[in-house]
Amino acid sequence: MKYFAKKLIGLFATLLAVSFLVFLAFAVIPGDPATAMLGTQATPERIEALREEMGLNEPLLVRYAAWVADFVRGDFGISYSYRIPVTNMIVDKLPVTLTLMALSFLLIVFVSIPLGITCARYRGGVLDHCIVAANQVVMAIPAFFSGILITLVFGLLLHLFTPGGYVSYQKDWGRFLGYMLFPSIAVALPKIAMTTKLLRASVLSETRLDYVRTAYSRGNGTRAVLYRHVLKNALIPVVTFLGMALADMVAGSIIVEQVFNIPGLGRILLTSISNRDYPVVQAIIVCIAFLVLTINFLVDLVYQMVDPRITIE
Amino acid sequence: MLDVIDLNLEFHDHLVPETVVYDFDLHMDPGQIVGLVGESGSGKSMTALAIAGLLSRHDMQKRGQILFEGTDILTCRRSELRDLQGDDIAVIFQEPMTCLNPVYRIGRQVEEALRIHRRELSKEQIRQRALQMLREVELEDAEQIYRAYPHQLSGGMRQRVMIAAAMICDPKLLIADEPTTALDVTVQAQIIKLLKKINAEKNTAILFISHDLSLVRQLCQRVVVMQGGRIVESGTVEEIYERPCQAYTQKLIAAIPRCEKRRVG
Amino acid sequence: MKKKRNLKYRIGMILTGITVLFVLLGFVWTPCDPETMDKGAKLAGVSLSHLMGCDQFGRDIFSRVLKGSGTTLLVALGTVSFGTFFGVLIGAFTGYFGGIVDEIFMRVNDVLFAFPSILLGLMFISLLGSGKYNVIIALGIAFIPSFARIVRSEFIRCKNMDYVQSARLAGARDLRIIFLHILPNTTTVLVSSIMIGFNNAVLAEAGMSYLGIGVQPPDASLGRMLSEAQTYLFSSPGYAIFPGLALILMVLGFSLLSEGLKED
Numbered sequence: 123m124k125y126f127a128k129k130l131i132g133l134f135a136t137l138l139a140v141s142f143l144v145f146l147a148f149a150v151i152p153g154d155p156a157t158a159m160l161g162t163q164a165t166p167e168r169i170e171a172l173r174e175e176m177g178l179n180e181p182l183l184v185r186y187a188a189w190v191a192d193f194v195r196g197d198f199g200i201s202y203s204y205r206i207p208v209t210n211m212i213v214d215k216l217p218v219t220l221t222l223m224a225l226s227f228l229l230i231v232f233v234s235i236p237l238g239i240t241c242a243r244y245r246g247g248v249l250d251h252c253i254v255a256a257n258q259v260v261m262a263i264p265a266f267f268s269g270i271l272i273t274l275v276f277g278l279l280l281h282l283f284t285p286g287g288y289v290s291y292q293k294d295w296g297r298f299l300g301y302m303l304f305p306s307i308a309v310a311l312p313k314i315a316m317t318t319k320l321l322r323a324s325v326l327s328e329t330r331l332d333y334v335r336t337a338y339s340r341g342n343g344t345r346a347v348l349y350r351h352v353l354k355n356a357l358i359p360v361v362t363f364l365g366m367a368l369a370d371m372v373a374g375s376i377i378v379e380q381v382f383n384i385p386g387l388g389r390i391l392l393t394s395i396s397n398r399d400y401p402v403v404q405a406i407i408v409c410i411a412f413l414v415l416t417i418n419f420l421v422d423l424v425y426q427m428v429d430p431r432i433t434i435e
Numbered sequence: 436m437l438d439v440i441d442l443n444l445e446f447h448d449h450l451v452p453e454t455v456v457y458d459f460d461l462h463m464d465p466g467q468i469v470g471l472v473g474e475s476g477s478g479k480s481m482t483a484l485a486i487a488g489l490l491s492r493h494d495m496q497k498r499g500q501i502l503f504e505g506t507d508i509l510t511c512r513r514s515e516l517r518d519l520q521g522d523d524i525a526v527i528f529q530e531p532m533t534c535l536n537p538v539y540r541i542g543r544q545v546e547e548a549l550r551i552h553r554r555e556l557s558k559e560q561i562r563q564r565a566l567q568m569l570r571e572v573e574l575e576d577a578e579q580i581y582r583a584y585p586h587q588l589s590g591g592m593r594q595r596v597m598i599a600a601a602m603i604c605d606p607k608l609l610i611a612d613e614p615t616t617a618l619d620v621t622v623q624a625q626i627i628k629l630l631k632k633i634n635a636e637k638n639t640a641i642l643f644i645s646h647d648l649s650l651v652r653q654l655c656q657r658v659v660v661m662q663g664g665r666i667v668e669s670g671t672v673e674e675i676y677e678r679p680c681q682a683y684t685q686k687l688i689a690a691i692p693r694c695e696k697r698r699v700g
Numbered sequence: 701m702k703k704k705r706n707l708k709y710r711i712g713m714i715l716t717g718i719t720v721l722f723v724l725l726g727f728v729w730t731p732c733d734p735e736t737m738d739k740g741a742k743l744a745g746v747s748l749s750h751l752m753g754c755d756q757f758g759r760d761i762f763s764r765v766l767k768g769s770g771t772t773l774l775v776a777l778g779t780v781s782f783g784t785f786f787g788v789l790i791g792a793f794t795g796y797f798g799g800i801v802d803e804i805f806m807r808v809n810d811v812l813f814a815f816p817s818i819l820l821g822l823m824f825i826s827l828l829g830s831g832k833y834n835v836i837i838a839l840g841i842a843f844i845p846s847f848a849r850i851v852r853s854e855f856i857r858c859k860n861m862d863y864v865q866s867a868r869l870a871g872a873r874d875l876r877i878i879f880l881h882i883l884p885n886t887t888t889v890l891v892s893s894i895m896i897g898f899n900n901a902v903l904a905e906a907g908m909s910y911l912g913i914g915v916q917p918p919d920a921s922l923g924r925m926l927s928e929a930q931t932y933l934f935s936s937p938g939y940a941i942f943p944g945l946a947l948i949l950m951v952l953g954f955s956l957l958s959e960g961l962k963e964d
Binding site: 136139140143144147148258259261262263264265266267270271273274278285369370372373376377380381391392394395396398400403407410411414 | 807808810811812815816817818819822823824825826827903906907910911912913923926927929930933934937940941944947948951952955956
Binding site: 331335336339340342343354429430 | 487489513517518519520521522525526528530533534535536537538539540547548551552584586597600601
């Protein structure tokens with residue numbers, strides 16, 4: 123419990139640091155938000171009035187404190203280009219991106235675990251060689267290109283889904299998930315390859331250990347030894363990797379959303395970047411950082427559950 | 436009960452086939468304690484693993500027979516072998532640190548053979564039996580140890596746990612492969628005592644593998660001495676100790692006073 | 701000394717060789733001018749005059765793939781050099797001297813490390829604006845933390861070793877010890893992380909250009925070609941597939957090469 127509290131405090135400290143860095147980065151860029159909102163034709167008086175209203179004349183730290191206070195209350199500021207609260211823009215997009223990530227994560231776990239174990243079990247065999255070679259190639263395919271290939275093969279040639287035919291989850295959860303399955307394959311593919319590779323190596327090094335022999339000596343078959351004894355040990359390095367992979371997948375989903383024309387966080391982020399709509403960019407980046415840090419936090423907890431040797435230290 | 440006839444084991448993972456055990460013969464009756472002695476590399480551990488059915492079937496060529504109550508461990512089907520392992524034949528190993536699975540609680544590992552071989556028992560029955568076994572191997576506070584993880588126990592406790600796990604199905608044969616080598620001298624003596632007690636109470640036959648003749652003398656009735664993969668001498672403990680015929684055995688005996696804490700892998 | 705290298709290394713060498721050869725070829729000669737638009741050849745299929753067909757403006761895809769691979773490779777090289785240079789500097793000094801500066805730098809580094817590098821790149825792009833050089837700077841900054849972290853831990857490992865101590869006793873100054881004594885000993889670790897970083901840079905650049913915020917026209921870029929090709933995916937799949945294959949070739953060759961090196 124003490125460990126948990128310590129980790130939680132660490133999480134908040136890092137989060138605060140992240141938000142400050144992001145805030146700083148956007149505060150030092152040249153260009154005046156008030157001018158950006160009103161346009162260059164606005165009179166200096168109006169700009170000055172708006173600056174005053176937005177609190178831009180306050181010192182940096184005061185502005186940061188105000189921004190954080192608003193952020194905690196769920197007020198992410200006003201978009202320069204759309205003049206609407208950023209919160210409204212983000213809030214219904216977040217589930218889309220989260221669903222994409224969750225589906226991809228499930229795919230990674232349920233495909234690479236059996237695959238990695240099968241490879242290790244029949245190491246040196248034909249199947250193992252095929253999977254290892256395929257892994258190597260799949261790892262080299264960027265997510266957006268596999269997205270394009272999936273669109274081509276499953277969408278245009280096999281008609282399993284309609285490319286661009288995104289259905290909002292607010293309308294129909296079933297069809298939403300059906301559509302999201304394909305982009306999540308694209309996001310998951312390279313990670314599946316990496317996880318399989320890592321797990322295979324991890325299982326192989328575990329099977330040399332003494333406790334495996336003990337497990338056999340009690341009458342376990344190879345399958346039982348691998349799944350009941352080796353897997354949990356072999357997962358320890360994989361958990362760390364999956365944590366990093368998840369963080370990476372946030373970025374991956376932004377790109378893949380674009381391939382499949384999905385209006386998620388990535389879409390707004392990109393339009394805001396091209397419009398230089400800083401409050402939106404800032405808010406999304408802090409949200410994503412929050413997501414990534416929370417994932418890291420959860421990974422730490424899972425790590426503890428898997429490996430009893432690292433407890434309260 | 437156990438008859439090993441003309442056992443030959445050859446490694447094939449090197450370019451030149453390398454024989455590690457030649458023409459090994461052994462007969463054991465129920466309840467007997469037999470010591471298998473030799474220095475490291477003499478093939479005694481290989482032989483033990485072969486009898487336990489734990490040699491992988493791939494990169495090794497095996498000739499001869501290992502008959503356990505009529506079943507040939509070398510040639511029987513895998514499922515038959517699995518039915519014997521953990522039920523009629525149990526093994527404890529040299530390194531109690533690494534032989535327990537680090538990520539599972541002790542209870543689960545002690546119970547495992549029971550879960551595999553006595554499907555009819557209820558969860559609670561299995562648990563009670565495991566606790567009883569932990570008490571039988573003289574571990575205090577069995578409840579707490581049941582819930583502990585291996586890294587929380589000392590070496591001696593872990594070896595006791597290994598013995599509890601091995602004995603839970605009341606095996607007819609317990610193969611103890613250097614069970615005391617990794618432990619310090621006082622704990623060694625306790626484990627030997629424990630093995631004696633188990634043998635007396637449950638009539639379990641024990642094949643005790645060691646390089647330490649003094650331990651073998653305390654525990655065993657018969658001794659088989661191996662060198663370079665061959666049996667050089669065998670007989671009752673008295674015969675071997677009083678009248679060792681082979682120079683090698685004489686050397687081993689002569690080494691007794693000085694070999695307390697020597698570790699041989 | 702001739703040693704038989706492993707299979708991964710050899711395949712990686714061949715694939716990387718092919719890529720580099722094509723890229724070099726692209727700098728001096730392309731079968732067609734990559735910018736010339738031929739109205740008659742819009743979305744033309746594969747033919748002898750256009751080995752990979754033509755795009756929606758009738759430009760020769762093969763020529764553009766050659767040019768685009770060059771851009772991607774250069775941006776990746778620039779990014780990695782940028783990241784390595786500053787990463788090594790920061791890592792070396794913080795690792796060697798330690799103290800409060802080290803503490804602060806590493807906290808910041810930990811924070812930055814939490815971001816996926818492409819996301820950091822996006823953030824800096826939004827601050828700097830798009831374009832080839834800005835991509836190099838943005839991704840370069842994003843790559844600094846990982847390099848700094850690796851170099852720092854190597855320096856911490858090495859700074860108390862005997863050879864450093866004896867250099868110090870011989871009167872060598874700190875800068876000399878850092879760059880002449882310790883740095884050469886970190887090369888093994890550094891090279892392997894540079895190679896991984898290179899691959900990540902290729903993927904990140906392609907991703908950013910695909911999103912339209914990376915390399916800007918008139919520079920040809922594989923990522924941008926892919927995003928344009930997506931519109932015509934059904935009628936001319938080759939337009940998307942060839943640039944994609946070029947990208948895979950590059951990444952695959954390099955990852956095999958670096959893994960092969962590690963296994964030796």
